[in-house]
Amino acid sequence: MALPEVKQTxxxxxxxxxxxxxxxxxxxxxxxxxxxxxxxxxPGRRDEYWKYTRPDTLISAEQPHAALFHSDEPLLFGxxxxxxxxxxxxxxxxxxxxxxxxxxxxxxxxxxxCCKDIHWAKELYxxxxxxxxxxxQRPLAALNTAFAADGVAIHVTGKPAKxxxxxxxxxxxTSDAMLHHIIRVESGAxxxxxxxxxxxxxxxxxxxxxxxxxxxxxxxxxxxxxHERCAATHMFTRLGQESVYKSFTLTVNGVLTRNEQVIxxxxxxxxxxxxGACVGDGDFHHDDTVFVTHDAVNCESRQVFKKVLRNGAxxxxxxxxxxxxxxxxxxxYQISQSLLLDDDSQxxxxxxxxxxxxxxxxxxxxxxxxxxxxxxxxLRSRGVSVKDATNMxxxxxLAEAVDEIEDExxxxxxxxxxxxxxxxxx
Amino acid sequence: MAALDQTQVKExxxxxxxxxxxxxxxxxxxxxxxxxxxxxxxxxxxDIVRLISDKNEEPEWMTExxxxxxxxxxxxxxxxxxxxHYPKIDFQDQYYYARPKSMEEKPKSLDxxxxxxxxxxxxxxxxxxxxxxxxxxxxAEDMPAEGRKxxxxxxxxxxxxxxxxxxxxxxxxxxxxxxxxxxxxxxxLVKKYLGTVVPVSxxxxxxxxxxxxxxxxxxxxxxxxxxxxxxxxxxxINAENTGQFERTLIxxxxxxxxxxxxxxxxxxxxxxxxxxxxxxIIIEEDAEVxxxxxxxxxxxxxxxxxxxxxxxxxxxxxxxxxxxVMWTQVETGSAVTWKYxxxxxxxxxxxxxxxxxxxxxxxxxxxxxxxxVHLGKNTKSRIVSKGISAGKAQNxxxxxxxxxxxxxxxxxxxxxxxxxIGDKCGAHTVPYIEVRNNSSRVEHEATTSKVDDDQLFYCRxxxxxxxxxxxxxxxxxxxxxxxxxxxxxxxxxxxxVAISLEGSVG
Numbered sequence: 001m002a003l004p005e006v007k008q009t010x011x012x013x014x015x016x017x018x019x020x021x022x023x024x025x026x027x028x029x030x031x032x033x034x035x036x037x038x039x040x041x042x043p044g045r046r047d048e049y050w051k052y053t054r055p056d057t058l059i060s061a062e063q064p065h066a067a068l069f070h071s072d073e074p075l076l077f078g079x080x081x082x083x084x085x086x087x088x089x090x091x092x093x094x095x096x097x098x099x100x101x102x103x104x105x106x107x108x109x110x111x112x113x114c115c116k117d118i119h120w121a122k123e124l125y126x127x128x129x130x131x132x133x134x135x136x137q138r139p140l141a142a143l144n145t146a147f148a149a150d151g152v153a154i155h156v157t158g159k160p161a162k163x164x165x166x167x168x169x170x171x172x173x174t175s176d177a178m179l180h181h182i183i184r185v186e187s188g189a190x191x192x193x194x195x196x197x198x199x200x201x202x203x204x205x206x207x208x209x210x211x212x213x214x215x216x217x218x219x220x221x222x223x224x225x226x227h228e229r230c231a232a233t234h235m236f237t238r239l240g241q242e243s244v245y246k247s248f249t250l251t252v253n254g255v256l257t258r259n260e261q262v263i264x265x266x267x268x269x270x271x272x273x274x275x276g277a278c279v280g281d282g283d284f285h286h287d288d289t290v291f292v293t294h295d296a297v298n299c300e301s302r303q304v305f306k307k308v309l310r311n312g313a314x315x316x317x318x319x320x321x322x323x324x325x326x327x328x329x330x331x332x333y334q335i336s337q338s339l340l341l342d343d344d345s346q347x348x349x350x351x352x353x354x355x356x357x358x359x360x361x362x363x364x365x366x367x368x369x370x371x372x373x374x375x376x377x378x379l380r381s382r383g384v385s386v387k388d389a390t391n392m393x394x395x396x397x398l399a400e401a402v403d404e405i406e407d408e409x410x411x412x413x414x415x416x417x418x419x420x421x422x423x424x425x426x
Numbered sequence: 427m428a429a430l431d432q433t434q435v436k437e438x439x440x441x442x443x444x445x446x447x448x449x450x451x452x453x454x455x456x457x458x459x460x461x462x463x464x465x466x467x468x469x470x471x472x473d474i475v476r477l478i479s480d481k482n483e484e485p486e487w488m489t490e491x492x493x494x495x496x497x498x499x500x501x502x503x504x505x506x507x508x509x510x511h512y513p514k515i516d517f518q519d520q521y522y523y524a525r526p527k528s529m530e531e532k533p534k535s536l537d538x539x540x541x542x543x544x545x546x547x548x549x550x551x552x553x554x555x556x557x558x559x560x561x562x563x564x565x566a567e568d569m570p571a572e573g574r575k576x577x578x579x580x581x582x583x584x585x586x587x588x589x590x591x592x593x594x595x596x597x598x599x600x601x602x603x604x605x606x607x608x609x610x611x612x613x614x615l616v617k618k619y620l621g622t623v624v625p626v627s628x629x630x631x632x633x634x635x636x637x638x639x640x641x642x643x644x645x646x647x648x649x650x651x652x653x654x655x656x657x658x659x660x661x662x663i664n665a666e667n668t669g670q671f672e673r674t675l676i677x678x679x680x681x682x683x684x685x686x687x688x689x690x691x692x693x694x695x696x697x698x699x700x701x702x703x704x705x706x707i708i709i710e711e712d713a714e715v716x717x718x719x720x721x722x723x724x725x726x727x728x729x730x731x732x733x734x735x736x737x738x739x740x741x742x743x744x745x746x747x748x749x750x751v752m753w754t755q756v757e758t759g760s761a762v763t764w765k766y767x768x769x770x771x772x773x774x775x776x777x778x779x780x781x782x783x784x785x786x787x788x789x790x791x792x793x794x795x796x797x798x799v800h801l802g803k804n805t806k807s808r809i810v811s812k813g814i815s816a817g818k819a820q821n822x823x824x825x826x827x828x829x830x831x832x833x834x835x836x837x838x839x840x841x842x843x844x845x846x847i848g849d850k851c852g853a854h855t856v857p858y859i860e861v862r863n864n865s866s867r868v869e870h871e872a873t874t875s876k877v878d879d880d881q882l883f884y885c886r887x888x889x890x891x892x893x894x895x896x897x898x899x900x901x902x903x904x905x906x907x908x909x910x911x912x913x914x915x916x917x918x919x920x921x922x923v924a925i926s927l928e929g930s931v932g
Binding site: 048325326328338340341342343344345346347348349350351352353354355356357358359364365366367368369370 | 507509831834844846847848849850851852853854855856857858859860861862863864865866867868869870871
């Protein structure tokens with residue numbers, strides 16, 4: 001079917017600004033992805049999946065612009081023993097990064113993998129993204145597969161002693177970056193992936209994660225404080241039998257952030273938890289879009305998303321649990337909640353269930369409201385100031401999402417960040 | 427019902443529920459009336475629109491209104507966002523107007539109506555006599571006489587065949603007649619209100635309806651009047667290949683009250699038929715309207731052949747402060763249901779309620795729910811939806827709760843539960859929640875465990891285990907919804923009370 005004219009024009013204009021990297025073995029995958037983009041067109045305002053978030057700045061052909069932000073906070077995960085991989089405006093920096101050698105894991109740059117004969121990478125690049133295009137189209141991810149110039153391929157074969165930390169620095173006010181990572185966790189292997197930093201003025205990132213039977217991946221990410229940046233990220237995760245995927249995202253500020261998680265439970269007894277806490281002020285717009293597909297027996301999925309919004313900030317949650325026919329004994333849970341600190345902020349949610357199996361327990365809840373007056377009164381009657389009381393209640397509200405992080409050191413780092421935000425903003 | 431007989435029911439779903447679903451799914455209204463009909467030519471075009479308008483002896487302004495709607499409709503696309511699938515409808519391959527020959531000369535009173543038509547309604551359990559006792563409703567004999575009167579407007583294919591108790595209602599100032607009569611007799615009211623809740627351009631089916639609606643009911647309750655009896659419309663599709671497009675307009679003036687019932691059935695045919703209705707309700711200050719439906723259109727056979735495509739737009743506009751509307755629906759019929767009775771809560775402290783039980787079986791598909799649009803301050807809404815899916819059916823709840831910036835201190839509570847019987851069916855939930863101020867509270871729940879804690883505590887205290895207690899409370903709640911239905915529907919409702927939602931999924 002021909003695309004609507006507006007969409008066609010916007011797509012062509014954006015594509016005209018991009019050149020496909022000459023990337024050897026990923027070439028075929030990239031060309032397929034480009035064909036998908038041409039067929040789908042880039043997202044438009046009238047698309048149902050973009051009902052609450054305007055994709056304009058994410059797809060515009062003009063060069064983005066975002067002022068640089070210098071934080072006075074200590075570096076996130078700064079004291080942690082980790083393997084650092086640094087990207088500056090979307091380009092790998094060998095100088096800033098650690099040596100990529102670590103026991104139990106092989107790390108290569110995407111552009112290098114075609115020189116080596118790494119079968120797993122060829123079988124993964126663009127594959128999960130392509131699977132994730134149905135039943136809902138995600139054109140920005142396909143665009144990423146086609147044009148991302150950099151990224152890493154992480155092959156986890158054992159249990160590396162320290163987390164792998166992907167750090168994204170923003171150095172140019174007009175940077176427009178695309179990164180594409182692929183991660184394969186082998187059977188019985190276990191890894192923690194950390195991500196932080198604002199990355200670029202406009203950032204399009206895609207990660208494809210394939211977790212084999214019995215594998216485990218922990219993911220903790222913090223999106224940077226550069227307020228003017230905009231970002232669209234996609235994580236496509238496929239889980240094998242008895243495998244585990246746990247992901248948490250913290251977002252503070254940013255005029256536009258769209259985080260999509262596409263999770264497919266394909267092996268029995270697999271577990272997937274995704275959580276997010278976001279705090280926004282002013283012209284902040286944050287969108288969590290999650291799609292969990294249960295395609296095996298006795299799997300568990302959990303989505304916990306909390307948003308604190310003030311001064312006209314907008315929080316969006318679109319979550320879906322799809323239980324396919326035969327995916328019996330599914331345990332699906334989804335909660336999305338917002339705390340509106342003033343009258344100008346808004347929360348827009350679409351928590352969906354689509355269920356084709358009868359022996360399942362799926363539930364979802366969604367609430368929105370202000371700080372509870374009774375709780376506030378209780379704290380004040382005990383001599384706590386309004387500011388402290390509000391902070392306390394706000395942190396308590398976010399705690400359910402932060403608690404999803406298993407590692408205490410990591411969760412403490414996140415709580416510190418949240419406290420920092422609260423002390424600056426409330 | 428073969429499909430349900432072979433179904434392996436999962437543990438925890440009780441047999442009573444399965445039996446109840448089976449019972450309601452046996453279609454008892456599938457017979458047809460052999461009666462001579464008069465049809466307009468097949469298809470829809472400006473001439474047909476004029477012809478319908480002409481048949482109803484409408485004034486010029488109404489004809490123009492219809493033609494403008496038709497013009498717009500030709501430029502619109504069919505909606506495709508609902509989770510329902512059906513072969514493309516050929517809108518030119520159906521009749522848009524069919525009326526019994528005997529209705530050519532409008533009968534002056536019920537005594538003049540063709541006995542065949544009267545017998546049809548008699549057989550459906552809706553006798554068009556101004557009698558006191560409703561046929562077949564258990565327990566009706568013991569009710570006080572006052573509570574039993576129900577005025578009925580009976581619509582047969584494209585025309586209203588008669589309205590009962592008109593004189594008695596007129597004594598109270600209540601106008602209850604067919605919409606075609608209202609257009610002729612009360613043009614000032616129709617002109618003032620028609621299309622103000624569901625605008626001509628609202629959606630594909632509402633626009634089509636605006637162009638070709640043939641009849642329907644009209645109700646006006648004057649200020650301060652509590653309607654002395656329940657009002658009811660019974661829709662019957664009889665003719666083959668004929669679409670039914672009726673339009674209902676209800677106006678509850680300041681401080682008035684009315685309870686309105688709607689029933690519908692159709693013969694068993696193996697071609698699908700279209701039903702696209704529009705219901706508009708205007709509720710002024712301090713007025714209250716209860717609108718109850720038992721939708722029992724022919725659902726098609728177990729292979730999905732035939733049945734009614736039910737594409738309905740229903741909306742209530744709570745214009746005045748403290749106005750109130752309550753939609754109760756029991757949806758058991760139709761091959762495809764596309765229906766979202768909505769509430770626009772414009773007046774301060776206005777209230778909207780939506781209670782729904784949707785049962786789908788075999789190849790039925792239902793995409794139904796509600797919209798609660800909070801515009802006024804201190805507005806309240808409550809949504810309780812129970813979807814039950816069996817056979818190969820698909821049952822979707824789709825709803826919108828929207829709190830506008832000015833709707834301060836408003837409140838919404840939504841609960842939607844679904845139950846699957848068998849592993850070949852589907853149950854889906856698609857809620858949209860838009861909160862644009864912080865003094866309002868919105869809660870969307872879809873678990874059975876979130877029943878009232880006090881009630882649970884009470885049951886547990888008396889020695890029930892948690893599961894039993896939840897089942898009891900939820901069950902009791904479901905019965906509450908059903909018992910809120912007026913007596914008219916008691917028969918159907920009695921069959922449904924056995925349904926429990928144990929083992930529900932959200």
